[in-house]
Amino acid sequence: MASTREIDARGAFCPGPLMELLAAIKEVEVGDSLEVLSTDKGSADDIPEWARKVGHEVVETREENGVYHVIIRKTK
Amino acid sequence: MKKVVIVGGGTGGTILANNLARRLAHELRAGQVSLTVLSASDKHMYQPGLLYVAFGRMEVDELYQDQASLLEPGIVFHVDPVEKFVLDKNHVVTKSGKRFEYDYLAIATGSRAMPDMVPGMAENAHHVYTVEAAAKTCEALRNFQGGKVAVVTGVPHKCPMVPLEITFMMYDYFKDRGLLDKVRIHYTYPIGRVHSLENVAKWAAPEFDRLGITYETLFNAKAVDGAKKQVLSEEGSVLDYDLLVAIPPHKGMEVIEKEGLGKSGFMPTNRGTLNLEGRDNVFVLGDTTNLPISKAGSTAHYEAEALGENLAALVRHGRMVRLYEGKVFCFIEAGKDRATYASFDYANPPQPKPPTKAIHWFKLAYNRLYWNSVRGLL
Numbered sequence A: 001m002a003s004t005r006e007i008d009a010r011g012a013f014c015p016g017p018l019m020e021l022l023a024a025i026k027e028v029e030v031g032d033s034l035e036v037l038s039t040d041k042g043s044a045d046d047i048p049e050w051a052r053k054v055g056h057e058v059v060e061t062r063e064e065n066g067v068y069h070v071i072i073r074k075t076k
Numbered sequence B: 001m002k003k004v005v006i007v008g009g010g011t012g013g014t015i016l017a018n019n020l021a022r023r024l025a026h027e028l029r030a031g032q033v034s035l036t037v038l039s040a041s042d043k044h045m046y047q048p049g050l051l052y053v054a055f056g057r058m059e060v061d062e063l064y065q066d067q068a069s070l071l072e073p074g075i076v077f078h079v080d081p082v083e084k085f086v087l088d089k090n091h092v093v094t095k096s097g098k099r100f101e102y103d104y105l106a107i108a109t110g111s112r113a114m115p116d117m118v119p120g121m122a123e124n125a126h127h128v129y130t131v132e133a134a135a136k137t138c139e140a141l142r143n144f145q146g147g148k149v150a151v152v153t154g155v156p157h158k159c160p161m162v163p164l165e166i167t168f169m170m171y172d173y174f175k176d177r178g179l180l181d182k183v184r185i186h187y188t189y190p191i192g193r194v195h196s197l198e199n200v201a202k203w204a205a206p207e208f209d210r211l212g213i214t215y216e217t218l219f220n221a222k223a224v225d226g227a228k229k230q231v232l233s234e235e236g237s238v239l240d241y242d243l244l245v246a247i248p249p250h251k252g253m254e255v256i257e258k259e260g261l262g263k264s265g266f267m268p269t270n271r272g273t274l275n276l277e278g279r280d281n282v283f284v285l286g287d288t289t290n291l292p293i294s295k296a297g298s299t300a301h302y303e304a305e306a307l308g309e310n311l312a313a314l315v316r317h318g319r320m321v322r323l324y325e326g327k328v329f330c331f332i333e334a335g336k337d338r339a340t341y342a343s344f345d346y347a348n349p350p351q352p353k354p355p356t357k358a359i360h361w362f363k364l365a366y367n368r369l370y371w372n373s374v375r376g377l378l
Ligand SMILES: Cc1cc2nc3c(=O)[nH]c(=O)nc-3n(C[C@H](O)[C@H](O)[C@H](O)COP(=O)(O)OP(=O)(O)OC[C@H]3O[C@@H](n4cnc5c(N)ncnc54)[C@H](O)[C@@H]3O)c2cc1C
Pocket: B007, B008, B009, B010, B011, B012, B013, B038, B039, B040, B041, B046, B047, B048, B049, B050, B051, B080, B081, B082, B083, B108, B109, B110, B111, B128, B129, B158, B159, B161, B162, B253, B255, B285, B286, B287, B288, B295, B296, B297, B298, B299, B300, B329, B330, B331
């Protein structure tokens, strides 16, 4: 069953939300989703950019009370 | 008697043990508390020294001290690695088969480079994450007569400054050897800028431009083809090299994963209390947490101080007194004789200053002062 794993990268200046995603994506199965929480606007743009470049699916990006949520589905 | 067991005798475990031994000196002497450190080695390695070993600027034997000599009196120390974490029954079992019961457990087993995670990396790339690898890198740098040098970085990795430092140090190394006109250094990085810290990236990119170091961002190595001398990236690019230097991806210790405590050996940890998620009397610090902060000695140090205060208060009064605020401090070597630093926490990004000689000399002094720091004297 496909699942969604949350990555709480709020306050993550280093290594940062995209690095957290890069590490976590190796640990989940194809079809699973990862939801990255971040307080940094830059990563709300970086993560979809990287996902599109590599070919993973960008499911959703939204902002809630200053926290950016980016959901990526691993496709390969 | 309250029993505290610390698993791991590296930076985090040692600082925590000494911090607690001081805070609970009275209780330790009165036999009301016991403090036990279990580790996998009788030696303590100053890991940042490996970078200097790779450039022939430190000897391997300078990296080590006897672990027992670093611990305060009153601490019980065994070289007997933990193989089973029986958290439901509050005990751990070691390799020799001994059972250690605890009221409070702290885990600081560190992380390790795993070049095998990228096909071809272990066979074809040089790195600085073990003594053997650093010595081999030293030899490869010495024998290098010119060509393309490529730097690739895996995720996660310990010490976020190593990719930049190794690049700047290679530049100066080849310059001193009069080889710069024959060497082309190409730096790659996994995310969309040259360093994870935005302000560090803003400083480092123009520095690369000034030195003629080329770079490529959003580059995650997928495989290394040793025959063709090429690195293939997840993003679809191909990189040629004559000398390949890698910062391999890391994992926590195998036992952590085997015991089901955390994927890839990184344990789900509360960012403020450092509790292992779901366990009130188990704590995690250092590289083996899954916290979204740098895997660095300074991180382990600040976590150990916060946890030392809390564990002492728990033993005495049954409650915690503070939260870890995500504090990290990292030196950044910007060549052979210049350095800067980055200091930050969960709420405040770093503002690195231009590199100076003074900060470099301070870092060199710290290479020695480390031993006082783990003893808790700094
Ligand atoms: C080349 C290099 C450069 C670095 N540069 C810097 C720097 O400039 N600044 C900085 O802050 N950090 C730097 N670091 C990172 C720093 O060394 C680590 O982040 C730090 O040592 C982590 O501390 P730790 O306590 O989590 O783990 P470690 O210090 O690695 O200690 C882990 C301990 O656990 C023990 N152990 C393992 N398995 C078991 C088991 N099953 N049972 C019991 N014990 C076990 C080991 O024997 C060891 O004693 C660098 C690291 C490297 C390799």
